[in-house]
Amino acid sequence: xxEVEQNSGPLSVxxxxxxxxxxxxxxxxxxxxxxxxxxxxxxxxxxxxxxSNGDKEDGRFTAQLNKASQYVSLLIRDSxxxxxxxxxxxxxxxxxxxxxxxxxxxTGTRLTIIP
Amino acid sequence: GAVVSQHPSRVICKSxxxxxxxxxxxxxxxxxxxxxxxxxxxxxxxxxxxNEGSKATYEQGVEKDKFLINHASLTLSTLTVTxxxxxxxxxxxxxxxxxxxxxxxxxxPGTRLTVL
Numbered sequence: 001x002x003e004v005e006q007n008s009g010p011l012s013v014x015x016x017x018x019x020x021x022x023x024x025x026x027x028x029x030x031x032x033x034x035x036x037x038x039x040x041x042x043x044x045x046x047x048x049x050x051x052s053n054g055d056k057e058d059g060r061f062t063a064q065l066n067k068a069s070q071y072v073s074l075l076i077r078d079s080x081x082x083x084x085x086x087x088x089x090x091x092x093x094x095x096x097x098x099x100x101x102x103x104x105x106x107t108g109t110r111l112t113i114i115p
Numbered sequence: 116g117a118v119v120s121q122h123p124s125r126v127i128c129k130s131x132x133x134x135x136x137x138x139x140x141x142x143x144x145x146x147x148x149x150x151x152x153x154x155x156x157x158x159x160x161x162x163x164x165x166n167e168g169s170k171a172t173y174e175q176g177v178e179k180d181k182f183l184i185n186h187a188s189l190t191l192s193t194l195t196v197t198x199x200x201x202x203x204x205x206x207x208x209x210x211x212x213x214x215x216x217x218x219x220x221x222x223x224p225g226t227r228l229t230v231l
Contacts, residue, residue, distance in 0.1 A: 022205060031218075032218050032219075034219065034220075034221075036140070041227075042224070042225070043206075043208045043222040043224050043225040044159065044208075044222050045212075046197055046219060046221065046222075049217075049219045051127075056231070086156065088159070092218050094218075101147075101164070102161055102164075102174075103149075103160040103161060103218075103220060104161075105159045105160075106158060107157065108158055113230045
């Protein structure tokens, strides 16, 4: 079982609709959860971080965390063509200063917004 | 604006040569920086954690003698790929934390290495 799993897609969503991206992780001790967006040929850009169960909203983006189910999701409302990218889920099961801090990434979900 | 820079952005070299990649934290003194590698259509894999003034911590399977990391100042970490071979061709990306107290990371723009 992979440490962080994502559906590779591609996921196609009409412009203006809600895009839903999912991620599961295997280590129950994981502490921090992140969503990054990566355009082709570019490095990842941080979208959101989430640390507690529940929802966290930032503009058109909502991250959802369910530690009991070991599940993280990202919702993108009012999808725009510029949202077309690969979305990476990342999990950290370590702590700063403990020498075990490590971001583990999923393989990413390729999202295409159809105009 | 960018908070982490990398240089060069792209490098092509011959097999057997060494390549140095610089990663700079532009607005924050970073005692810790991270080096990742991403092969085409694959995800990012942490190679090593770079610690200012001390030895880097390498992930399992990463050869420390091949990938030399130097973090000589609070704003600069370097990765040197020694005796590069075609299988080292990849996208190398560094990152640092957004602040000293959070584990959120900002990534540099990356360096694309092609070894002929």
